[in-house]
Amino acid sequence: MTGQVRTVDGRVAGRRGQETRQKLLDCLREMLSTSPYRDVKVIDVARMAGTSPATFYQYFPDVEGAVLEIAEEMAEDSAGLKELVDGKSWAGKTGYATSEELVDGFLAFWRKNDAILRVVTLGAAEGDKRFFKIRMKVLNSVVSPLTEAVKANQGKTDKTVDPAAVSGALVSLLASAAEHSKAFTSWGVKVKDLRPNLALQVYLGVTGKKPPK
Amino acid sequence: MTGQVRTVDGRVAGRRGQETRQKLLDCLREMLSTSPYRDVKVIDVARMAGTSPATFYQYFPDVEGAVLEIAEEMAEDSAGLKELVDGKSWAGKTGYATSEELVDGFLAFWRKNDAILRVVTLGAAEGDKRFFKIRMKVLNSVVSPLTEAVKANQGKTDKTVDPAAVSGALVSLLASAAEHSKAFTSWGVKVKDLRPNLALQVYLGVTGKKPPK
DNA sequence: ACGGTAAGCTGACGGCATGACAGGACAAGT
DNA sequence: ACTTGTCCTGTCATGCCGTCAGCTTACCGT
Numbered sequence: 001m002t003g004q005v006r007t008v009d010g011r012v013a014g015r016r017g018q019e020t021r022q023k024l025l026d027c028l029r030e031m032l033s034t035s036p037y038r039d040v041k042v043i044d045v046a047r048m049a050g051t052s053p054a055t056f057y058q059y060f061p062d063v064e065g066a067v068l069e070i071a072e073e074m075a076e077d078s079a080g081l082k083e084l085v086d087g088k089s090w091a092g093k094t095g096y097a098t099s100e101e102l103v104d105g106f107l108a109f110w111r112k113n114d115a116i117l118r119v120v121t122l123g124a125a126e127g128d129k130r131f132f133k134i135r136m137k138v139l140n141s142v143v144s145p146l147t148e149a150v151k152a153n154q155g156k157t158d159k160t161v162d163p164a165a166v167s168g169a170l171v172s173l174l175a176s177a178a179e180h181s182k183a184f185t186s187w188g189v190k191v192k193d194l195r196p197n198l199a200l201q202v203y204l205g206v207t208g209k210k211p212p213k
Numbered sequence: 214m215t216g217q218v219r220t221v222d223g224r225v226a227g228r229r230g231q232e233t234r235q236k237l238l239d240c241l242r243e244m245l246s247t248s249p250y251r252d253v254k255v256i257d258v259a260r261m262a263g264t265s266p267a268t269f270y271q272y273f274p275d276v277e278g279a280v281l282e283i284a285e286e287m288a289e290d291s292a293g294l295k296e297l298v299d300g301k302s303w304a305g306k307t308g309y310a311t312s313e314e315l316v317d318g319f320l321a322f323w324r325k326n327d328a329i330l331r332v333v334t335l336g337a338a339e340g341d342k343r344f345f346k347i348r349m350k351v352l353n354s355v356v357s358p359l360t361e362a363v364k365a366n367q368g369k370t371d372k373t374v375d376p377a378a379v380s381g382a383l384v385s386l387l388a389s390a391a392e393h394s395k396a397f398t399s400w401g402v403k404v405k406d407l408r409p410n411l412a413l414q415v416y417l418g419v420t421g422k423k424p425p426k
Numbered sequence: 427a428c429g430g431t432a433a434g435c436t437g438a439c440g441g442c443a444t445g446a447c448a449g450g451a452c453a454a455g456t
Numbered sequence: 457a458c459t460t461g462t463c464c465t466g467t468c469a470t471g472c473c474g475t476c477a478g479c480t481t482a483c484c485g486t
Contacts, residue, residue, distance in 0.1 A: 014433060036339050038251050043472060052436050057474060118338045125331045125392050126249050136399055143400060165410035168400045169386055176385040179338050186349055187356060187381045197378035227462055256443060265465050270445060
């Protein structure tokens, strides 16, 4: 469906080629999580992969191009986050459990992919449409179903709140908390306490009620 | 108080030197807001300032060093954000106005400094302590007084909520919304509607009540 | 087995950015 | 005019970027 993997100069990549390509991506991933994005050099990635810079340029136009590749792969993965909200109940204790699981699942996903997500976030903030699109895909995997949940849970009476805005704000908060959990620590919020606090916020935002004891 | 401005090799900078230094910082600021952080080169900054790369290296160890300088300057400025919360009332309509002004003031500050804040946020996320500290200084200028406000407004009965966590979450949300307002737009939240929605969230978080009509 | 064809890799190269230094230009006081 | 210390830049070694030609390797049909 996605067509064959091709090199920059148009050749079709075979088994061996795809292996090297993948190894380069893996090494880049690792580089991203160990050194600042600004300092990631093609030559280092190539060295780590046991190959030469020229080989890197066979498969990717530049570092950014390879990063986009990794990011897109991660965005595919993010589709699984939908299950954290889809078809879940928000009533009573079950609802609070839903909230906790959502927070857990989202934080886990973000932390697992923190290095690449940092770069995606930067790119999106800088106005790069490709990174923006990828970031939206990840966030939307939760925002979309969550918006529906908010709509379903707010009575027809209460029209002061825009469901999309609430849902977007909650997910933005989760993303921010995942990326900068150290900030919360420095505010005196223990790592253990972060999760329930976020879960509370989410529950409150979706249902508009305080959670049951 | 902050001692004299010095060059990398220890000389004391005079009038002319400080001017060049400042011009370099200004140009770097501009570069940051027009091109991706990864692509900002010393040679470009120097050229824009009408000088040579060697001059740049007289005043700063590298691009990052100069960026830190700009960031620290901005962090000083952020102290003014305190006034958005300090001594303000959170009761009734006045309280909602406080909330709106806080949102407005914070978003305005973030947007005014968006380029440098992007880099600070990235650095903090990457675990760089210097950037982390600067980011905390900016956020704390609001989080500190806001935490007090939350404490004062939550009855002694309600101990489920950690004031620091709530306050931190609200400010994180504001920062995220400021940095990625385009995301909200793409969720169908109009730019005009973003402000009141955030104000609502803040008011709710601080007082625990729905705002008065 | 053999040769043809396309994939795969790298050495080498020009170009550009980095970062250091020494020396020259400049301003200010004597 | 001379001295002193500030300020700037030409120059250079080093290292990364990004490209290309050309060599090696794997696959396939006969």
